Amino acid sequence: xxxxxxxxxxxxxxxxxxxxxxxxxxxxxxxxxxxxxxxxxxxxxxxxxxxxxxxxxxxxxxxxxxxxxxxxxxxxxxxxxxxxxxxxxxxxxxxxxxxxxxxxxxxxxxxxxxxxxxxxxxxxxxxxxxxxxxxxxxxx
Numbered sequence: 001x002x003x004x005x006x007x008x009x010x011x012x013x014x015x016x017x018x019x020x021x022x023x024x025x026x027x028x029x030x031x032x033x034x035x036x037x038x039x040x041x042x043x044x045x046x047x048x049x050x051x052x053x054x055x056x057x058x059x060x061x062x063x064x065x066x067x068x069x070x071x072x073x074x075x076x077x078x079x080x081x082x083x084x085x086x087x088x089x090x091x092x093x094x095x096x097x098x099x100x101x102x103x104x105x106x107x108x109x110x111x112x113x114x115x116x117x118x119x120x121x122x123x124x125x126x127x128x129x130x131x132x133x134x135x136x137x138x139x140x
Contacts, residue, residue: 004089008075012068016061023057024050052138059129059137066125070118073097092118 031049040048051058073093076084084090085098092114098104099111 001089004076004079007079008072011075012065016065019057019061020054023054027053055137056139059133063126063129066129067122070122 027050031053032045035045035049071093073091076089076091076094080089082102084094090098096111096114096118099107099114
């Protein structure tokens, strides 16, 4: 499991860094200059200027991170092979694939039920994130 976690972080981190770097570069420096003139501390500038200005990008990364975590299958197959049950690393997407084409294949009804459950979980988490974003995400 540790290998899978390290591999996933290694693969996903460059994209997230690129998005956050772009968001930080788009913050207007005039806000920081005005805060320095007022004698604002660095922590307060971060919480009151930087975080609200990059909150849309953070929101995007959180949503895509949750969706990516639930559809994780190819990384596990790349590391452990197609028999994820033997490795103890099966995921929801792996279960769907196994029910359709794997050793226990021939149960498309189980596969479709698992896919609908996966869709419901991802939809619920995305809706919760959208509700939370109304309070914390500031579009400028």
